[in-house]
Amino acid sequence: MDDTTAVARSAISPAPPETVVAGWAVSGRRSTGALTLTDVSPLAKVAVRAGVDGAMSRALDVPFGRISRDVGALDGADAGLLVVGSGPGEWLVLGAPGAQATISERLGRLAERSTPGASADSGELVTVVDLTHGRALMRLTGPAAADLLARECAVDLTDAACPDGSALRTAVAGLATDIVRDDRDGTPSYLLHCERSSGQYLFDALLDAGTDLGVDVDGFTLTDPRGEPRATAHS
């Protein structure tokens, strides 16, 4: 029966009307505001840890502080896969909702190819962990996005210091948060990634801080208006 189908829930309560997209309960709200905040937690999130200068690092070829949508080593990966150099020897791979198993498997294969003959004693330790349901992810888009973030974050987010394609981890509203600058069609846009238990707080803190800037909640869709990966390849 349809009413017993399992539905995943993000840490952030969906703004009404609530709808289901790719098995996730999300907000169906549509905003035309200039500054929007969207809960994109349904996106697949996989963390990779490996040596800073090791074979896996060379295979991914995304340095700390940068992002890439075109990591050739993840062969056959669907378009829209986003690899974030989130820390020294740490990467965050984002993909379409439901793709976490495929992404994890491809990263595992890449680790095996990159470190052939590795043993527990001599090999490089690579860990791949699916964080999809353990983290919150939101996207803040609009010309004033940096102004809003500046109210909750002490880091310089001007274009010179934090251009499109940058990634950093810092305190936002007092929470350790990954900030990823990933512009949409020339409009400044930031992905914010934090612990699941802090997601609602961070979402509300940004809405509170941006009241006078007109920040508005926009729902999650797969129809790609903001360039989010499509789920069709995995559904």
Next chain:
Amino acid sequence: MMLIPCPWCGHRDAAEFAYLGEPSPRPDPSTATPEQWRGYLYLRDNVAGPVTERWYHRMGCRRRLLVERDTTTNEVRPHRSLVEEES
């Protein structure tokens, strides 16, 4: 506001870091006397002036680092060894 120079992330607010204190060598447990353990665990030099300190960038790169801080002026400089080797 005090800025800590992180070798990975650049200058960041000290609130992003956890203070780990003065680095001191851990005595050998098999030979250390109780006095040596007490000194290692509890006694600090508490110098007025430049000291070497360990900090942990808990909200950033999650790396431990060494800095030199003048305890009378809070002037902070990167330590010459930059990043402490991870044990």
